[in-house]
Amino acid sequence: MRKIVFVLCLLFTTAVESHAKDWRDGLPFNLHGFVEGGFGIRTQNDPNQSHDVNYAELRLQLEASKALDWAEFKFRLDLFRDEALHEFNADLREAHVLFTPGDFVDLKIGRQILTWGTGDLVFLNDLFPKDFQSFFIGREESYLKAPSNSVKSSFYFDFFNLDLVWNPLFNSDRFVNGERLSFFNPFLGRKTGEREELSSREPEGILKDSEIHLRAFKNVKGYELALYGYYGFFKNPGGFNLAGEATFPRLAVYGASVRGNVMKGIGNIEIAYYDSLKDQSGTNPLINNSQFRFLAGYAQELATDFNIGLQYYLEHMIHHDRFMQNLPPGAFAQDENRHTLTVRLTQLLLQQNLSLSLFTFYVPSDGDAYLRPIVHYKVSDSWSATVGANIFTGDNQTTFFGQLEDNSNVYARVRYSY
Amino acid sequence: MRKLFLILGWMTLGWIGGQAAESPAGEQSLSVQEIVDRSNLAAYYEGKDGRSHVNMTITDSQGRTRERRFIILRRDDKDGGEQKFYVNFSRPSDVRNTVFMVWKHIGKNDDRWLYLPALDLVKRIAASDKRTSFVGSHFFYEDVSGRNPADDTHELTETTAQYYVLKNTPKNPDEVEFAYYMLWIDKTHFLPIKAEYYDNNKNKYRMVEALEVKTIQGHPTVTQARVTDLKSGGHTVSVFSKIQYDLEIPESIFTERYLRRAPRRWLK
Numbered sequence: 041m042r043k044i045v046f047v048l049c050l051l052f053t054t055a056v057e058s059h060a061k062d063w064r065d066g067l068p069f070n071l072h073g074f075v076e077g078g079f080g081i082r083t084q085n086d087p088n089q090s091h092d093v094n095y096a097e098l099r100l101q102l103e104a105s106k107a108l109d110w111a112e113f114k115f116r117l118d119l120f121r122d123e124a125l126h127e128f129n130a131d132l133r134e135a136h137v138l139f140t141p142g143d144f145v146d147l148k149i150g151r152q153i154l155t156w157g158t159g160d161l162v163f164l165n166d167l168f169p170k171d172f173q174s175f176f177i178g179r180e181e182s183y184l185k186a187p188s189n190s191v192k193s194s195f196y197f198d199f200f201n202l203d204l205v206w207n208p209l210f211n212s213d214r215f216v217n218g219e220r221l222s223f224f225n226p227f228l229g230r231k232t233g234e235r236e237e238l239s240s241r242e243p244e245g246i247l248k249d250s251e252i253h254l255r256a257f258k259n260v261k262g263y264e265l266a267l268y269g270y271y272g273f274f275k276n277p278g279g280f281n282l283a284g285e286a287t288f289p290r291l292a293v294y295g296a297s298v299r300g301n302v303m304k305g306i307g308n309i310e311i312a313y314y315d316s317l318k319d320q321s322g323t324n325p326l327i328n329n330s331q332f333r334f335l336a337g338y339a340q341e342l343a344t345d346f347n348i349g350l351q352y353y354l355e356h357m358i359h360h361d362r363f364m365q366n367l368p369p370g371a372f373a374q375d376e377n378r379h380t381l382t383v384r385l386t387q388l389l390l391q392q393n394l395s396l397s398l399f400t401f402y403v404p405s406d407g408d409a410y411l412r413p414i415v416h417y418k419v420s421d422s423w424s425a426t427v428g429a430n431i432f433t434g435d436n437q438t439t440f441f442g443q444l445e446d447n448s449n450v451y452a453r454v455r456y457s458y
Numbered sequence: 459m460r461k462l463f464l465i466l467g468w469m470t471l472g473w474i475g476g477q478a479a480e481s482p483a484g485e486q487s488l489s490v491q492e493i494v495d496r497s498n499l500a501a502y503y504e505g506k507d508g509r510s511h512v513n514m515t516i517t518d519s520q521g522r523t524r525e526r527r528f529i530i531l532r533r534d535d536k537d538g539g540e541q542k543f544y545v546n547f548s549r550p551s552d553v554r555n556t557v558f559m560v561w562k563h564i565g566k567n568d569d570r571w572l573y574l575p576a577l578d579l580v581k582r583i584a585a586s587d588k589r590t591s592f593v594g595s596h597f598f599y600e601d602v603s604g605r606n607p608a609d610d611t612h613e614l615t616e617t618t619a620q621y622y623v624l625k626n627t628p629k630n631p632d633e634v635e636f637a638y639y640m641l642w643i644d645k646t647h648f649l650p651i652k653a654e655y656y657d658n659n660k661n662k663y664r665m666v667e668a669l670e671v672k673t674i675q676g677h678p679t680v681t682q683a684r685v686t687d688l689k690s691g692g693h694t695v696s697v698f699s700k701i702q703y704d705l706e707i708p709e710s711i712f713t714e715r716y717l718r719r720a721p722r723r724w725l726k
Binding site: 072073074107112138146148152153154155156181182184185194196201257259262264299300301304305306308339340341343344345347388391392393418420421422424455457458 | 522566583587591635692
C-alpha cells in the first residue's frame, strides 16, 4: 500500500513538475497546491479496530485564487484516495469571496477556515470547527482546523475592531467517533471502535440552528486585547439522548484574552465561560455542565532556533456538587477541575530546513498525557518529508487522552508543493 | 530604499560613538558620532516609507539553492524612531501568502507577528534572539527589523579615500554571536558597503556586502546584497527590485486586518 502511494505520488509530481510552467502560465487565475502521500500505523493492536493502518492516503490539493479590483476569490479543494477507509474523497477547504464594501468593513462570504484566540493547540473562545480525527492520525497540523460555511464581517473603527461570523448552518467538529480511532463511549460504558461508531444527532435547521461568533479586539501598544462571544451549540458531543445518540446541546460562550511581550517572550491569558444553556442548573446528567476555562501561556526563544512554549489550562465545572448528586449509578464521575499543562519544544537545524518538535499535553488531574513528536525536513523548496507520532497514555480509559491509548500511532508524509 | 537594503542586509550603524574620530590620515574632522548618525539616517530613514520586491537566493555549502520571494513594506513612525515592516511571501509555494510583520521599537523588544493562511492563524513570535536566520536565509531577523545602534560601541579605525572603517563592539557580548564587526561606510553617500564579523579568536566568519548601488528617486540605494557564511561556505544573495519611496503607505496597513487579508494595492 505504502509503495503504491509513493510511486503514484512520484509519478504524479514528476508530471506536474515537468509541465508546471506550461499550464500555469496560460491560466486566468493563480494555481497552487501540493501532492502528498501519507501513511500511519498503530503502534499496538486495538481490539476495536480491524486494521492497524489508520492513515494511508494520496492527496492532491488545488488552490485557485483570483484578485479583481472589487473582490478576491479563493478556492481550495483537497482530493484524496483514503486507503484506510477504501474510498475516494474530497474536502472543500475554502471557497469564498472577499470584498470591502466600505473603508471600514471587510466581508468574507463562503467556505473558509477561521481561527482566533491565543492558545497553542488549546481553544477556549475559538469555537470554529476542529478536525480531531486528522489531528490524531498524523495529517499536517493545519488540518486541525475544519472549514466553516460562514459570512464573516469585520468592522474597523477608531476605538476598536469587531468580527462577526454567522454560520447559517451548524458546523460541528470532526470528532473522534470510532471510525479510525476508538474512544470511550460513556453511554455504553466501554471503549468502542469501527463496529459501533458513535451515532449523533446534529442540529440541522438552516437559520434556526445557526451559530454566531463575535470578537471585539484592539491592539494597545502591541498588547492584543479581545472580548469574545458565541451563541450556538457544543461543537463536539456535549450530551446524549436516551437512545444513546450523541447530541449537541445549546451553548453560549463569553470570554476575553490578552497577548503581548512579557520579559523576553510572549505571554497570553485567556478566559471563557461555557454556559450550557440546556442545563444551567447542572442537574441533567445527559448534558454537559457549564464550565469556566482559563489559560495562561508563555513562549520564548531560549537559544538560537530553540523555542519553548508553556501553557497551563484549567476547565472548572461550575456545578460539580449537582453533577455528582445526579450522576447515574455506575457512570464515571468527572473531577471538578481538569488541569492541563502543555509544553512545546522546537529546535531548528540545518539552516532551518530541519525542524524537531515535541508538543506534550499532560493532565495531572486525569493522569493522562498526549505526546506529539514531529521531525520535518524541507528537502528543497518543493519537497518536504515529515515523520511523527501521536502517543496517548493514561491510567484510565475514561479520561480524554487515556481513552485514546490504543490509537497511538507513528506516521510519515512526503509532500510536493507546486 | 537604502533603508530597505538595511532591513535585509545590514544592521548596525550605530549612532553612538560620542568620542571624537581618530583620523589616522588627519584628513577630515567628522566625529564617529557624526559618521554613524549620517550613515544611520542615510541607511534607515530615507523617505517616509518604501516598498521593494525581494528575491533571495540561498545557496548552501553543497551548492544547492532555495528561493525566497517577497514584497516588503516599511513605514517610519518618525525619523530615527520606531518603524513598521510588512513582509508578504510569494515563494516558495508552501509559504505563499504567509505574512511577517514587525513593529520595531527602540530600547525594548520588537513586536512580531506571523500570519499562517492555511490555519487563518495570527501568531506572535518571541523576539528575544534577533540573531536567528530570517526564513532560512543567511540574513538574520535583526537584519530585517534592524539592530539598535546603542547595543554597540563604535570606533573609527581607518579612513581611506573611499570609506570610513568602523569597529563595532557589542555592549552585551553574551547576546550576540560576534566579538566585533568591521563596517565600511562609503564617504560619499554614507551607505555601508561591507561588514565583516569576527569571533572571539579574531577569525572572520561572516560577511555582508553591497553588490550593487543605484540611485532611485534621488536616493543612492543598495539593490543587491550578499551575506556569506565563511564557516559553512553558504551564502544568500538578495536582489531588490521595483523599489519606490514615499508611497504614503497608511499606518493601518501594519495591523491585524491586513495580516489576514493582503493589502493588494500596496503589494504591486
